[in-house]
Each structure stands twice: as C-alpha cells, then as structure tokens.
Amino acid sequence: CTDDFEEDLIDPRSPVEVPATGLFSNAQRNLVDQMTTPSVNSGIFRLLAQQWASTDYPRESQYDIVTRNIPQNFWNELYTDVLMDLREARTIVTADETFPDPAEKANQIAMIEIMEVYTWSVLVNTFGDIPYNEALNPENVQPTYDDAAEIYADLFTRLDAALNSLNESAGSGDFAAADLIYGGDIESWIMFGNSLKLRMGMTLADVDETTARRVVAEAADNVFTSLADNADFQYTETTPNVNPIWTNLVQSGRNDFVPANTLVDVMNELDDPRRSEYFTLFSNGEYVGGTYGTGNPYSNFSHVNPAITAPDFEAVLLSYDEVEFYLAEAAARGFDVSGTAGEHYTNAIRASMEYWGVPEAEINAYLSQPEVAWTGGGNWRQQIGVQKWIALYNRGFEAWTEYRRLDYPQLEAPAVAEFDVVPVRYPYPAAERTLNTANVPAGDEATNRIFWDVQ
Template identity: 45%
Template sequence: MKNILVILIAIFLVSCSENLDELNKNTKDPLEVSGESLFTTAQKEAVDQVAKQHVNWNNTRLWVQYACETQYRDETNYDLVTRSIPQGHWSRMYRYTLKNLEEAKAIITDTTYPSTENPAVKENKLQIIELMQLYSYSILVETFGDVPYEEALDIDVLNPKYDDADAVYRDLLDRLDAVIATLDPAHGSFSTGADNMYQGDVASWLKFANSLKLRMGMLYADVDNTFAQTVVEEAVADPVGLIMTADEDANYYYLSSTPNTNPDHVTLVLSGRSDYVATNTIIDMMAGLNDPRMDDYFTEASGGGYVGGVVGNQNTPAQNWSTFAASIKTPTKPGVIFDHIETEWLLAEGAERGYNVGGSTAESHYNAAITASIVHWGGTAAEATTYLAQPAVAYTTATGTWQEKIGTQRWLGLYNRGFDAWTALRRLDYPTLPVPTAAQSGFPVRYTYPVVEQTLNAAGWSGAKFGGANDLVTNRLWFDVADYSH
C-alpha cells in the first residue's frame, strides 16, 4: 500500500508539470557566456601556462636549471613521458586558450552592443583577441615545431593536418602587422575587470604587439638574417614604440585568493610540498659574480649560506638547499610574458648583429638590461653599477663572444621565466649547463608531440617534420641552427 501511494504522488507531481524539460535544466550554470568572459578566461590560461612551474605542464625552469627536483627527479632528467608533459602543454594552449579565444571572437563579432558604444571599441576587442591568439601560437610553434594551424580550431576537422613551423611563424608575423595597423588607441576596448593585463588600454596593447614583433623577428637571426633584420628594424622604427619602462610591461595581475592567484603560489605554498630547490648551476654562478639579486631570488639553506642542489639528484631534505624567495611565492606576483628588460636584451643583440636599433651600442643596452633587472628585483642602481664594474661582468672585459656575454646575463635576468629563458638558451647556446646526473636524452630543444596525437591523429603527426620515428627532443627547430651540445 505504501509503495502504491508513493507512485500515485509521483504521477500527480509529474502531471502537474506543464513542461517536463524544465526538470532537467541546470539552474546553477549560465545558458550563455559573453565573449568578454571567455577572453578573460583564455588570457589567464595562456599566462598560467608559461608562468607556472609544474611537473605536469611546464618543465622549462627545470631544463634551464633555475630549479631542480627533490624527491622526484624524472623531469629534471628530461623525462617527458611519465607525466605526459607535452599533453598538458598542448591541451592548455589549444583547448583552454586558443579555442576560448576563437569562441570569444565569434561571440563578440555577433553581439549587438548598445547604440551608445562606439564600433571602434568592438574592433579593438577583436584585435586584442587576435593578438593573444598570435602570442599563443608563437609559444606552440617554438615548443613543438610543426603544429596544426590552418585546420586547428575547425570543429568539423577531427584530424587536422600539421603545418610547417616556418610558414606558420611567418604568417603569424603578417597577422601581427595587421593587428598593429588596426588597433586604435583613440578608443577603448575591454573593461578593467575583463582585461587583467592592460585593463583595456589599447596603447599598451600596441606596444606589446610591436615588442612581440621584435622578439619574433629576432628568432630568425641565425637562419634568415635579412628577414630578421627587416622585421626587427620595422619594430624599432615604428612610432607605436616598444615596451621600454616597467609600467609598460606585459604583466598578468593575479589576485590574493584562489583560484586566481599566481600558479607558483599554488605549487610552492598551497600544495604543502617541497618538490623544488635552487640548482648549484645558478647559485654558483651568481656567487662567483657577486650578483646582488641572490637574496631576491633565493633563501639561505638551513645550514647557512646559499647552496644549490645537484641537477638530476634527489636533493632531500629540501631544507639543506636554498629554495625560492618569498617574493616568488606571493599569490599576487604578476605573471610576466614580456617586459622592458627583455627589450633591452633584444636591442643589445640587434646592435651586435649590425641592425639599426636606434643608434645605441650593444654595451649600453646590456648595461641597461642588467640595471633594470636588478632594480626590478628590489636592488638599487648603485648595486647595479658595482656589479657592472666587475671585469667578469663588464661588457668589454667579460669572457667570450657577444653571444656568451649576452646569453649568460640574459639567462640570469630571465630567472623565473622558464619558456622565454629556454628559447633564448636554444638561440644563443649560453650559458653552458651541466648534464643532469641521470639524463634520459640530450638537452631537450623541443617537446615531443602528445601521445594522444600519435594515436588519434596519426596521419597528421606522421606528416610533421619531426613526427613519426623522428619525434625526438633533440631535433632542433628551424630557428635553432647551432648545436646545443654543452
């Protein structure tokens, strides 16, 4: 009798519903999202991916030996497979960044804004989205080489072809020129809350676009010098200008609470783990040069002084070695994807190559970059002057070719920016890094492709220059003509 009563009540309740579909609706999630909110999400995903230190997604800080591991040491020893590192990077750049940006572009294009909004604002939004896509693709190409590009974001193409890395990169530069020509600083773009880099300031986005052009153009210096010189000199001469001061840096501003903190705060603090310590590579070099940034980068070891772990070893317990300074671990530390310090390094290199970069010498840009870096990390101009006066640091007396001088100091100055330091190291081949104690391969100069691509898109993967049996971490990409064999 009780069961019959329950059934009758259920029938009554269902019969009272005019629309059964209403019962299946999720009332907690929005039915639609704005293009602006998708842009905000994609912007964070892109910066998170290049800014974080994480064994599952970004090993570049381990490879350039800013940090090494403690209990687990696979990634320090160039193991990309155990934790599927390429898959993590691939997914975050394609699925969470590029696809969200593509959807944001489509929604904003189709959105009818109030009649009071200037159409130029909408166009600026679309161009900024385009710029973030170009930046994201540049990271993918610099990481893997050939990648899906023309068919990559087409939902009707399940197995996109891989496009030639050089051709893709040149096309990105063409599209970048179009962005620079179209962005209009006389009008606004995203609101402050939607843009956590430049708060919608179009003039700042233009400087970032032109600075990105400078960086991408320099990538060709060893493989197509004429092309590189043309692109670099166009960027330098453009009245748009370059990122030359700290307030123009391309920073992503994180918040103080999860899930919007700097990802390093999650990895190094909230995780409650001690998986990483400083390497003896960087500690010993900085100590030998009396580098004033030592206490800005690292803490002292438990036994006193600055002590780096051995790359490739189990460096336990972590307290025996120097770890990361408090400023590295703060939740609101900005994520940097380009800054005025990097501009100076690029201009120093351009001057050495004989490019017209405004008349200043390589030495003056070298000095400016080092000074700006020391001040950025909390030092003083006086400390920079003292540091630069040392024969081992001064441009005229430091050891080696200009590649070694600039490459070594740039590596020190790019600390905590793994992807950018890795690319600079592959290009200039300095400084010389020791081989990890249990290295599984030679120095990785590219990521291998994700295993899922090998299984689900075998035709595309096999057609890539470094696909199939040639999918090795030691195969140099098109811009990397020097053999990194240190």
Template identity: 40%
Template sequence: MFVGCSTTDDVNLDDHAFYNTTQESLLTYAQKELSDYMNTPSVNENNFRLTMQYWTETIYVNESNYDFTNRNVSNNVWTDNYVNVLKNLDQAEGIINAYVPAPSELTTWPGKKKNQLAIISMMKIYTYQVLVDTFGDIPYTQALNIDAYPLPKYDKAADIYADLITKLKKNISDLDSSQKAFGRGDIFYYDPSPTIDGSDIVKWERFGNSLLLKLGIALADVNPGLAQTTVNQAITGGVMTSSGDNCQFKYLGASPNENPMFQETGSRNDFIAGKTLVDFMNTNNDARISSYYTDIDGDYIGQVIGTPGEFEEFSNAGDFAYTATTPGMILSYTEVLFYRAEAAARWGIGGTPATLYADAITSSFTHWGASGAAAYIAAHPYNAANWKKSIGEQAWVAMYNQAITSWNFFRRLDYPQLVAPSTAIPNADGKVPVRLQYPAAEATTNGSNYAAASAAIGGDKLTTKIFWDIN
C-alpha cells in the same frame, strides 16, 4: 585534439542555466590560463625551471632528468594552450564578430570592435609562438575548427611564423587609442583612470611591437632578411619603454586566483635551488641571489641537477615564489631590452649593444630590488667579440622567473653552455632538451598527421631542433 561529448537530446543542458557568455569573460579566462601555464612550476605542465637548471627536485627527480612522458607533460601543454587559451580566444572572437550593436553604439562600436579583435589576435599570436617554439610544426590553419577538422593537419613552423608576423603587423595598425576595448575584462592592461577606464591601448601597442620584435629576433639565424625588417618595424613602431609596460597577470591573495607558483610551493616542498645557477651567481657576486633564493646560514647552496636533496639542506626559491600575489609575467621590459641588445649586436639596429646590454641588466636588478647593478656590469662588461656569450649568459640569469623565455635565449644563442645531468634519460642523448615531444594523444588519435609532422621535422625527439635553431 579536443575531447568532448555530443548528443541529439538535450540531456546535458540545464533548462535553468544561462549558457551564453561575453567576450570580456572569455578574455579574462584566457589571460589567466595563459599566465598560469607560463608561470606554473607544476611538473605536470611547465618544467622549464628545471630544464634551465634554475631549480631541481627534492625526491621525485624524473622531470629534472627530462622524463616528461611519465606525467604526460606534452598532453597537458597542448591542452593548456590549444583548449584553455586559444579556443577561448577563438570563441571570444566569434562573439565579437556576431555582435549587433544597439542604436546608441553605432558610432563607437566599430572602433571598439577593431581594438577587441586586435587584442584577441595578438594573444593568439603570442600563444602560437609558444607552441611552435616548444614543438616545431603544429596544427595552425585547421587547429580551432574542430567541427570541420576534428583531426587537424600540422603546418610548417616557418610558415606559421611568417603568417604570425603578417597578422601582428595588421593588429598593431588596427589599434586605436581613442577607442575603448575590453574594460575590466582585460587583466593584462586594465587602466581604471577616467580617461581610459579599460584596456590601455597605448600599452597594447607597445606590447604588439615588443611581440613583433620577439618574433623577428627568433628568425635571426634562419631568415635574417625577414628578421631584420621585422625587428626594424617593431623598434620604429615603439616597443616597451619601462617596466610599467610589462605584460603581466595580476593575481589575487585568495583561492583559486593565486599565482600558480604559490599554489605549488605553498603546501609542498618539491623544489630546491639548482647548483648551476647558484654557483654562477655566487662566483659573480650577483646581489640578485638573495631575491632568487633563500640562504643556508648565510650561504647559497644548490643541489646537483637531477640528484635528490633534502629541502632543508639546500637553498629554496625566494619569497616571490611563496607569495600569492606575485604577478604572472607574460612579456617583460627586461626581456625586450635583451632583444634590442641582440638586434644591435647582430645588425646595428636600434642602439648601441653595450648600452642596451647594461640597460637590460640594470632593469633586472631594479625588478628584483637588488643594488649594485653598475658595479656588476663593470665586472661583467659587454664583450663585442663574443656577444652571444655576454647576452646569452646574462639573459639566462635575468630570465630566472621567465623560464620558457630563457629556454629560447639558450637555444638561439647557445649560451649558457648547460650540461645535461649524467642521470638524464637515454632519450635525451646526453643533452639538454631543445624541444618537447608531441603529445602521446596526438600519436593515437591523429596518427597520420602526427606521423607526417614527425617525419617533416626530423623525428619526434627531445633533440630535434626547432626550425630557427640552426647553430
């Protein structure tokens, strides 16, 4: 899974270089890499804006038609998350556990250490959920110990979920807001105020409970008992309460630390608006459309998905995609409100479905600086008789800039009812993909474990459903 080199001689070492690092720098790197993956529109890595029919491509329409093998997309997703994120977090964890505090730190280090380990673990949990939700069964228990397991086995996706929930509950209980954590190394929740001067542990607690809610909701159809207890605990523990709790990476205005959307769109004209969402928003008089897309002489025009189109003839992504400092979203308050609306609709947990549905839409309007949320909600009220359609369609619109998250709503709720382009590759079987195929590198280098995993999930296909996607 990981490629490197080793030698008995020190030919690869610079005697004048300092090879040690700190947990803070590894955390910063892992946070940026995670955000880069979740937010990039690079066709080599994250094509979910295309899959969810928000955008389509101008000239090279392979990925809009679900050809992800031409650019080895799965290999890149695997490396992004396992190597760039998880392995760096694992290294940070090792440094924390090996650290011997100075005498002056003996009273403060235990609490700081617990906070650091809890934050590292929560980031691992988030990343593993992304990988499970993308591929199904994946390496987990053996994944990061390359010395002992150079060819790691694949664990059952359902077992991974159960373990993530158990670990996350402990992480949340370990957090202590009276103690420090990572200081400026924590980009997600750094607070410079004198009383905190570092990681905002209260916000990390809300993130942890919100992530627990996300894990629980994912299991709603396949394991409703575990789903309900998990969701109950998350909401009782305290999830995000405003957009100020958003987990996001704060990008800078200079290379190489701009938002990856800006890096992809700033020098190329590869993407145009997808007709599916543009038509839906036009039909529903959605004021957010002026933030989502540019207009063509006052109109918003999307191209048929999978069909080439001239950049100047169709709407493009809005200004946010051409702004270097647009934050990279990891988990948002709007997303959490939609989970809460779903929990209330399914089980009567945590509030009134219609109220939470309206709150989620309002939060999205506010985030995009759009007016008219109340009128929009009045025109598109919550439908208790078909709540999956209400929540699924509105989450699809709201998650426009969180396409990987949108894909989860789509698969779990079966709304919106997206139609694959007629030009889609045969391997898609006329359907919108519900998973990515395993990396080709796994088939060639970890063949026996790959073969076992492929058989266990029902075949390594774009149409094989993730374990929780049973409807």
C-alpha cells in the same frame, strides 16, 4: 504529451550564451598560468633551464618528459583553454552589431589577435610544426600539421594587421574590465604587440636574417621603454586565483624544488645582488644550489625566495629588460635599431635589477665587473646569453627558449638522464599519436631542433 520533450535537452545549469569578455579574461589567465606554473605535469621549464633542481623525485630534471604526459598537458591547455576561448571571443565580438564605435570593436579584435599570436608563438617554440590552419575547428577533429616557419610568417601578418587596427583614440569598451593585463589600455597594447614582434623577429635571427632584420626594424621604435610597460599579470591572494608557484610550492605542503647549482654557482661567481631576491640564504651564510639532475634533500640547500612563492606574486608575459636584451642582440648583429649594443645590454641588466629591487650602488658595482661589463665584438652571444638567463630567473619558458637560441650558457645534461643533451623541444602529446595518427609528424624526438634553432 511529448510536445515539451525538447525542454529536457537544455542544461538548466549552464549558459547558452556568454559575453566575449569572460572568454578573453579566461584565456589570458590560463595562458599566464601555463607560462608560470612549476607543476611537474606541464611546466618543467625551470628544470629544463636548470634554474631549479628537484628534491626527492628527480625524474623530470632527468628529462623524463613522457611519463607524466607533460607535453600533452601543456598542449591541451594552450589549445583548448587559451586559443579556443580567444577564437570564440573573436567570433562573438565580430558578430556583435551593437558597438557604438567601430574602432572600439576593432581594438577588441586586435587585442584578441595579439593574445592569439603570443600563444601560437609559444606553441611553435615548444613543439615546432603544429596544427594551425585547420586547428580550432571542432568540425575537423583530425587537423593537419603546418610547417613551423610558415606559421611564423602568418603570425607576423596577423600581428601587423592587429597593430594597424589598434586605435588609441578609441577605447576598448567592456574589454577595459576584462583585460587582466593592461586594463584595456590601447597604448600599452601597441607597445606589447611591438615587443612581441621584436621577440618573434629576434627568434628568427639565426635562421632567416632578412625577415628578422625587417621585423625588428619595424617594431623597435614602439617597444617597451620602462618596467612600467611590462606585460604583468597580478595574481590575488585568494584561491583559486593565486600564482601557481604558491600552489605547487607552498599550498601543496611539498618541498619538491630547490634552486639549482647551475644557476646559483654562476651568480655566486658574479656576486650577483639578485641572489637575495631569488633565493634564501643557506644556514652556512651562503647561497647553495641543489645538484641539477639528482635528488637533493630540501633542508640541505637554499630555497626559492618566499617573495616569489607568495600567492599574489605577479607573473610576467613580456618584460622591458627582455626587450632591452633583444635590442642589444639586434644591435650586435648590426640590425637597424637605435642605440648601441652595450647601452641596451646595460639597460637590460639594470632593468632586471631594478625589477628585483636591487639598490643603484649595487647595480653599478655589478655592472662594473669585468666579467659582466659589455666587451663587444664576437663575444655577444655568450655575454647576452648568460646575463639574459640570469635575468629570466623564474621565467623558465623564456629562459629555456633563449638558451636554445643563443646556446649560452652552455648547459649540460646530468649524468643520469633520458638524453645526453638538454632537450630542445617537447615531443608531441601521446594523444596526438592515438587520435590524430595520420597527421602527427614522424621522427618526434625531444632532441630535434625547432626550425629557428640552427645550432
């Protein structure tokens, strides 16, 4: 009797169908994990931005990106555990005929699209040209690579379509519970989408001013207006749903990182009140950073502030202070945004300090310093660059990206390093060379600039 042989083909312990919500939530969580983790196996962005230094094992701060397959781990997570789940969620929602209100369905699809655009922009900003049009199709296991600038252009189109279809008068259905960032609040998603559009527009400012100008002008009126609008992700105190900073710095029992002298020294010079929130005091009553790019005994330096290493510390995908920095830069470049560059610059620093709980008086004192106060003129790149870098502490990826774009602060490679400059991209994963040999572009160096990084 073999009629029931087909029964053995069914895995009794795994679902054949799942709701889109689980895929959407999982993608959000995995994206945030990847953007937040300080793991030396994928997220060395705090090192690249020289916010942290290594203790006993400085290889990654000396730009050994290859040995631990760092690019591969980052790439794999974003493609297979973020984008693929979003793509599947969209397929399931699209095919679902049971929505009571078509606008609700459209909202869900738009939310998925915005998450996808965010993720794609991160991938382009990390690698440059990547598989895009042919990607995420298991039937095509050797997808071709697309031009990074063309991907950006398409992302704007998709982002606009998503923003146009977001409808505040309709809800988000079961995504209200699944959305771990905004709880399905459409108004927030409109602001998030526009803030993302602002970020992506400004990213192009040096290479394609026309597009940047248009995009920024379109988005500027609907971006975040306060810290309450931040795209925050609230971790929990219960493993495994904890902040990966805690996992790596506390749970592991390892002391692999200390704040870097590069950042600590600059903040010391500016007497920055955020130091007490970012770091711990060293026993000598000062803030002391480890020498970037060398080994540093853990006990000889300030440490990362325990608030940041709490298991439920929130992660941020896009913040109000970041938006204000973009607006400041847009104004300084003469783009069509309301308000002056100086106002936005001040708002940005103020927002950052408020986020970290700095008292009003200290904020004012900081802003009044001549080294900090907005000077205007041709100095904007440096002023915004340095202040944004400080404000983007603990957001290594954005700090590294803005450093690459603005070229300030002027970070230098350590004496012992794989390259004599700070790497400006991740090389392609080793697996792409073996599994997608025909398509992976040649000349794949960590020192090749992404297309928007013109100098």
